Amino acid sequence: MGVLALLWGSGFLWIKLALSHGLTPQQITVVRCVLGAAVLLALAWWGGQRLPRDLAIWGRLVVAAFFCNALPFLLFGIGEQTVDSGVAGVLNATTPLWSLVIGAVLGTERGDALHPVRLGGLLLGFGGTVLIFAPWEQTGLLTGGAVALLAAAVSYAVAFAYMDRALTGSGTPPVALSAAQLMTASALSALALPVGGGPAPVHVDATALIAVTVLGILGTGVTFHLNYRLIADEGATSAATVGYLLPVVSVALGALVLDERIGLRGLAGIVAVLVGVAMTRKHGSRSGRGRPGPGRQDGGTRRSRHVSAASPS
Numbered sequence: 001m002g003v004l005a006l007l008w009g010s011g012f013l014w015i016k017l018a019l020s021h022g023l024t025p026q027q028i029t030v031v032r033c034v035l036g037a038a039v040l041l042a043l044a045w046w047g048g049q050r051l052p053r054d055l056a057i058w059g060r061l062v063v064a065a066f067f068c069n070a071l072p073f074l075l076f077g078i079g080e081q082t083v084d085s086g087v088a089g090v091l092n093a094t095t096p097l098w099s100l101v102i103g104a105v106l107g108t109e110r111g112d113a114l115h116p117v118r119l120g121g122l123l124l125g126f127g128g129t130v131l132i133f134a135p136w137e138q139t140g141l142l143t144g145g146a147v148a149l150l151a152a153a154v155s156y157a158v159a160f161a162y163m164d165r166a167l168t169g170s171g172t173p174p175v176a177l178s179a180a181q182l183m184t185a186s187a188l189s190a191l192a193l194p195v196g197g198g199p200a201p202v203h204v205d206a207t208a209l210i211a212v213t214v215l216g217i218l219g220t221g222v223t224f225h226l227n228y229r230l231i232a233d234e235g236a237t238s239a240a241t242v243g244y245l246l247p248v249v250s251v252a253l254g255a256l257v258l259d260e261r262i263g264l265r266g267l268a269g270i271v272a273v274l275v276g277v278a279m280t281r282k283h284g285s286r287s288g289r290g291r292p293g294p295g296r297q298d299g300g301t302r303r304s305r306h307v308s309a310a311s312p313s
Contacts, residue, residue, distance in 0.1 A: 009249025014215035021208035025077025033186040035216025040179035049173035068159030069185030075152035082145035098157035121279025128272025
């Protein structure tokens with residue numbers, strides 16, 4: 001769990017380094033998707049798992065790859081051009097809050113989804129993001145980078161709701177399904193390269209190349225595999241708690257490596273976000289149970305397995 005949190009949380013640092021040393025958001029998105037897909041393809045081959053053969057599944061993967069990989073990866077690259085990597089990590093932690101809202105609207109949240117504690121956590125989490133943003137210190141209500149980062153978090157939440165309904169129970173082995181999703185995301189991201197001048201020659205140094213390589217192999221591909229291992233060893237609920245550690249890792253690395261300042265207001269916002277997310281999960285971790293899926297006794301665990309593993313930044 002500690003290694004997984006470090007890899008996911010450090011992703012925002014690698015993005016910031018790649019941006020500051022010559023790569024564009026579009027280029028970072030494509031490279032990390034390609035490298036992550038290569039890692040997962042190798043793991044799938046090693047485990048004897050085959051890619052989906054059903055065209056309908058590939059069609060669903062296009063939607064999932066857009067909202068879970070191509071779009072948020074690009075938005076995080078855009079956002080971190082003007083926002084500290086630590087703040088980016090905290091905003092990424094608001095995804096469960098958005099998931100609660102979307103789940104309640106779509107009816108995918110069950111049990112005590114509207115428990116007062118969960119609703120209080122939702123409000124507390126949003127209050128924490130306000131403290132971190134400090135919009136009263138900006139010329140506008142929110143900066144463009146902050147809006148892009150929030151949109152990325154919402155995109156993740158939309159993707160989880162869609163995958164919950166359209167991809168779980170497809171019968172495709174999990175690593176192969178994730179590899180296919182990143183392959184699809186690579187193709188979608190490549191289509192956006194001309195918009196950012198992607199195919200044109202760029203001037204990058206060794207730092208940018210190292211950063212994007214680590215981001216793709218470790219921060220995108222290996223994290224998928226580690227998350228599946230954690231789910232198998234500890235269960236879906238324990239795996240989901242890794243998300244609470246990401247802001248701490250990203251803010252700490254941003255301060256130590258990039259010399260980004262952390263004030264008392266920022267610390268208070270981080271605590272509020274973490275406590276708010278924890279409150280939303282405490283009274284809802286069993287809400288998906290009791291809905292068996294094909295060939296399994298616990299449909300909630302099967303459903304959470306794919307959703308949790310699809311959440312790398």
